Amino acid sequence: MASALNELSATQAARWIADGRIRSEDLVRACLDRTAQREPEVAAWAALDPERALAAARQADATPAAGPLHGVPIGIKDVIDTADLPTGMGSPIYAGHQPRADASCVAMLKAAGAIVLGKTVTCEFAGSAPGATQNPWDRERTPGGSSSGSAAAVADRMVPLALGTQTGGSVLRPASFCGIVGFKPTYGTINRMGLKFAAESLDTIGMMARDPEDIALCLHVLTWSPPPQSLDDPERLRIGICRTPLWDKAEAETRAALDHAAQLAAAAGAELTEIDLPGHFSELGEARAIINDVERARSLAWEWARHRDAISPQMVRQVEHGHSVSGERYHAALRFAERARWALDPLLEGVDVLLAPCVNGEAPPGLHYAGDPSFQGLWTLLHVPTVSLPAIRGPHGMPVGVQLVGRRYSDLQVLAAARWLIRRAGLHGGTAMPESTGRHAIPA
């Protein structure tokens, strides 16, 4: 259980602020203190404005709770526009860039009462060239990417909730590497106005938190889904174990994480079946690479024309690959992906969710490589909602997650299943830090 204010979940904090048990200002101060203490090592933030956040918190404390996130601090990935904080996109091309408007997701969160604590470090343009963020569990290891700062800040108890984006595996992989809950909703359900596109037909705004209920709360605000109180605990969860065509190359801890989650679920009464994906789904990886690189090349058309020297070698390679693909081949990849989405639907008819491998092993050592996106990218291309939950520790003591996957638009079912796995089956979600992380005790 949380023993300091900065360890509270967003749901708990919002409830207690609305009740008057805690003040938003104290919560924000606790998060800022934790950040001040840890940021020199973790480097999760691209921009912070403590005074602005504290002023917003005092204003929240002076008014009755008007929205479900009233007074709750959040982090925003730095490829998402903010009108009062610079948006640097992890690129020198946008150093100090100040957008005119908040992205729609930011405006909607603010309208629900949330307080933007700051912008979190992103890989360059939500791609694969990492920023300075370290994994809070082991500073010699990557936090994953591209939503590196959001994952690290949430894992390190600097903030209870943060937005990320996923084009390949940029939410779920860092969430798994940092031992928190990552969620990528159904493609198209969160408005992307004000997001710098990586690859437009894949980019999905997602969330990171330490509790699936916080994700459901954020989803309620951003997609007008029913409030998390209405999340139904499934009576008898039907889980399809889906090892995917990638299983053969999965590390031992990836397999162990899935087996562990499956065993806990079975012991808690879930009904398990094995589900195989059609053989041609193995081609989805190549289709995703084509779509990703063509769309990256186009999304960066202005930067390519005007600031090519300031683009990383990794991104240059992707853009150049994109330029080598014909329009016809790109359209064929889009159509292939669409047909696969339709082929997936009947496979999911007999189950509530799929349980699938999430990442290939623990967070690798070094900060230069944010990890392999293939285990997450498959589902991103399929546009389905997917959540990662910490499941086990790997051979180096690092968290390793599993992912739950649902039918398109069944986002709440996926989150309900995640909560069931944690609460009923005992899967260790919301990995606790070894000792209390904050100095601001929760008032009795």
Added chain:
Amino acid sequence: MASALNELSATQAARWIADGRIRSEDLVRACLDRTAQREPEVAAWAALDPERALAAARQADATPAAGPLHGVPIGIKDVIDTADLPTGMGSPIYAGHQPRADASCVAMLKAAGAIVLGKTVTCEFAGSAPGATQNPWDRERTPGGSSSGSAAAVADRMVPLALGTQTGGSVLRPASFCGIVGFKPTYGTINRMGLKFAAESLDTIGMMARDPEDIALCLHVLTWSPPPQSLDDPERLRIGICRTPLWDKAEAETRAALDHAAQLAAAAGAELTEIDLPGHFSELGEARAIINDVERARSLAWEWARHRDAISPQMVRQVEHGHSVSGERYHAALRFAERARWALDPLLEGVDVLLAPCVNGEAPPGLHYAGDPSFQGLWTLLHVPTVSLPAIRGPHGMPVGVQLVGRRYSDLQVLAAARWLIRRAGLHGGTAMPESTGRHAIPA
């Protein structure tokens, strides 16, 4: 045939600039002169920078043709970001707003050698509250919207080619009202980075020109489709006449336009069949309204929170309707539309294109109402490529178009059919102004 430089098509102009027969500077000056002469009445432009355009033209003249639009002036709808011209979105909220970067489509057109003459007037946020633009054929009538300025500028020979955007009927309707060719490509095939979203799952960047070949040229630049030289003339065009469920409410001139085009096509050897849409397609109009209004409400979340008083009453109504729709109902509309897209594919199997009504009548009198989007919006929701061609004059002498519709990703086939209808069947595309419009004669 063109008798003045500003009447040239983009294709012709690009060829002659590359050949050295004409200079880009003379062409740009001809377009600027025409604009100076007519703009006080037509009011097509939201921002113009003649000196910058002329400087770019001189630079083009000083270098060998490096791209397929080398030295060709274009117009850009003012909801699309430009790094060197303000982007006002037809809203006082963005008056004088200067984006940091060019939208990807603008950067790609510039990389192909195009010169941005200026930004064209848009209805507020590509919605239904019109700007000051008048119809060049009758200044008492609307040019249509929301791509009002692009349609009027192209029709009035101020520029050969302009970008618009279509969320309901915002490219094809003004194109029809102004007697030019409008094209909405397959959804998702032109990158939207730097576009202010109206409704994200409908918004499609499109083009306006006086010749379908110019559209094919622009499409080649923006989607990497094969160059227009490879447009195949269909041997025996198979046309499905699709009156749509809206036929019953169609004005007489709308019906006459379709019948006229069908007769010409039949006389020229096309094979005509009648194609009925499934009955449930009549519900697409309501689905589109739900999707449109929910997504508008979200796209304008920041403006709604911070500048509500500066939003037009029309847009306020749409946003408020959007807010009244639950997330579940919105998702149901998205799924309904997706199923309809799949249901359409087999209907189109036996034909090359559909011939459908385009607009409900001539451009209506008055500048306060940009016309009914339902005849175009049906196809926008279905994500199919569609082109409008001027077909007849209505009872008040105003142009009335028809539209050709194809399967998704068959954009080039649709354009080939459009060219066939003009060249082989004699449908009057590229409606000529009654007299020569420019003072810059084409050199012999």
